[in-house]
Amino acid sequence: MSRIIEELESGLGSSKVSIDGEVIDRYTAKWWPYMLLLKRIGAETPRAQAIVFPESSEDVSYIVKTANRYRACLIPFGGGSSVTGAILPRGNCIIVSLERMNRVLEINDEDLYVLVESGVVIADLERRLSEKGYSLRYFPQSYHLATVGGSISSMGTGSHSTGYGGIEDLVLNLELVSPLGDVFWVRGVLAPRSSMGPDLKRLYIGAEGRFGIVTKAVLKIFHTPPYSMSGGFEVRDLETGVKAVRKLISKGITPALARVSDPVESRLRFGVDGSIILLSFEGYDEDVVELLWRKAKNSIEGEGGRFLGDEPYRRWIESRYRYEEEIRMLDESNMWFETFDISATWSRISTAYRSVMKGLEDLGSDIVVAFAHASHFYHNGAALYFTVVFKKDPDLYWRIVETVMDKALESGASLSHHHGVGVMRSRWLDMDPGGTPRKILDMIKRALDPSNIINPYAWSGFE
Ligand SMILES: Cc1cc2nc3c(=O)[nH]c(=O)nc-3n(C[C@H](O)[C@H](O)[C@H](O)COP(=O)(O)OP(=O)(O)OC[C@H]3O[C@@H](n4cnc5c(N)ncnc54)[C@H](O)[C@@H]3O)c2cc1C
Secondary structure (H helix, E strand, O other): OOHHHHHHHHHHOHHHEEOOHHHHHHOOOOOOHHHHHHHHOOOOOOOOOEEEOOOOHHHHHHHHHHHHHHOOEEEEEOOOOOOOOOOOOOOOEEEEEOOOOOOEEEEEOOOOEEEEEOOOEHHHHHHHHHHOOEEOOOOOOOOOOOEHHHHHHHOOOOOOHHHHOOHHHOEEEEEEEOOOOOEEEOOOOOOOOOOOOOOOHHHHOOOOOOOOEEEEEEEEOEEOOOEEEEEEEEEOOHHHHHHHHHHHHHOOOOOOEEEEEOHHHHHHHHOOOOEEEEEEEEEOOHHHHHHHHHHHHHHHHHOOOEEOOOHHHHHHHHHOOOHHHHHHHHHHOOEEEEEEEEEEEHHHHHHHHHHHHHHHHHOOOOEEEEEEEEEEEOOOEEEEEEEEEEEOOHHHHHHHHHHHHHHHHHOOOEOOOOOOOOOOOHHHOOOOOOOOOHHHHHHHHHHHOOOOOEOOOOOOOOO
16 A cells, blocks of 8 residues: 555545545546447556545545645546546546535525535435525536536536526635645635626636635525426527527527527437427516517527427436436447537537538548537527447547547637536647637646646546
């Protein structure tokens, strides 16, 4: 056993440290499709030397201070649902699993916030909130996997982001352990807004743990909306659907959820030939919800959309968390998959969609199928989410990643809307038109974490 592990065991207690190979395996890049693919074909995958399970911010501080003395690498770990290798360890790394720090500490009815430890899983938090009539309205597809800390650190988003925003819009305050081991809150008190200096919490949202470990968070909560109206429409193609949703948003008819599938996704998921638009409106006054729904319906029908009732929406809601079943089916047929989440302004969406799809088509018959949808709509654009199914082959995997990244870049899109950089997209970090320049990020990293202790391999390549 290495000296650092001995020291961690004596400082934390042995129940908070594991060097068991089977346990370590379970925490090794659980959901990055490339790592899963390597595991499936029996190739070796990187692993950590140990896992620690802190139970308090003080435990995390102790771990970070100890790692600094030994120059050991730490990988903050929430639910492990990163799909970009952001939690990929190397041999000298110690995984810091926040799973035991999962308490809901306060639900404040007057100021409408919840204070939690960062390791709480989103679905568990939502269950606790719903008992009191509240909700985060944050529903990523990884709802049952992702934690609050991981969502903040990856800058996650969920299906209802068009109405409520991404995780960045929910975070009111953060407690962090700095890469030197100091425990601090980014804000002293809660204020609805403060211009007393820059809003530091933004530095940690999407930092993938590299600037510090989130130990607690204060998040906005909403009364669960009692009324909703949802349904599906069929239009000619993805661009027509995006244009129709853009028109709604430009008029302030903003749905909680909007999603436009391209014709291939529409055929596979909904059994229709055109493009499916899903819309959901919700709120606290039945008349207001009905009025918005009616206006949206008229507007989409005015664009040539055919109303299909609420069946497509219900079908999507019922199937959205069935990813394990779909992966198993692909695996059994010797196929594999990857997904790509890019974002583009209105003027670039069509080019980005067409050019990524053409690039994939040019890769030939080893691509079994590729399809996309637009979701997460903003004032000035939306996200495009591609799913690619291909022959199980690690070399082909990287040809697909390179094709999608290059085509998206050429069309002026940002290369990640919510999955983050991780290891997978590190090569493109400096080229991304939507991201912060690597030079600035490296300067901040050096200032905060001079020994490069925390998650040093995210944003660097995988070899
Ligand atoms: C089936 C599936 C569906 C998905 N759907 C969505 C989706 O709809 N929307 C979406 O946004 N993402 C989605 N993802 C991606 C993933 O779930 C998100 O990135 C999620 O936010 C990660 O949360 P986590 O707790 O699992 O973090 P992890 O995977 O454990 O970690 C992610 C990153 O955050 C860091 N980190 C974790 N906890 C902390 C902490 N407390 N402090 C500092 N750094 C920390 C890690 O070091 C790593 O860099 C999906 C993934 C899967 C597998």
